[in-house]
Amino acid sequence: SQLAEENSWALSVHEGESVTVNCSYKTSITALQWYRQKSGKGPAQLILIRSNEREKRNGRLRATLDTSSQSSSLSITATRCEDTAVYFCATDAGYGSSGNKLIFGIGTLLSVKP
């Protein structure tokens, strides 16, 4: 079955540093998404990267996708305290075949300290 999983349970950095969260998945996909969930809130999408793309940027965020190794990374530069959150990767298997369902990883807790 399809599985998306982040490779670290928790990461801690100081403000201004850069950090990378990694994700691996097990089956072919059409797209991979990165979500962020702040404490007490629902997840919110950060970046969507399609299987024919290798890199996508959104401000201080940069996502990469390597379909040959079935892995993705999300890098955050110049981190801020408000980046503290749980970061999830989520994959789908294409429109219709899985009912437009997403498979979420367990998440990586990123703590950004002053």
Add this chain to the structure above:
Amino acid sequence: EAAVTQSPRNKVAVTGGKVTLSCNQTNNHNNMYWYRQDTGHGLRLIHYSYGAGSTEKGDIPDGYKASRPSQENFSLILELATPSQTSVYFCASGDAAGVEQYFGPGTRLTVL
């Protein structure tokens, strides 16, 4: 701006009781989803819907029912609540392409 709301935000129920969690979206999205989130498991899909009148089983449907009476509303029903259903429940909506999902703020359910 996408808007998904959930009620109640917090609920304490007794074992064996009936619990209904409600979700409303103003995005006019066809698809709606119910997840539960537990430490060590991430988000797991319980039920989802393609539109009014439709419900589909997700990955962990046992002990749950769902109802989609309209485009805007999607309910999750626990007919006989058990302590193992203590969790945080999230509702989400997505368009027909199903690419991005918009989540509500969550409902914290405690079953005693």
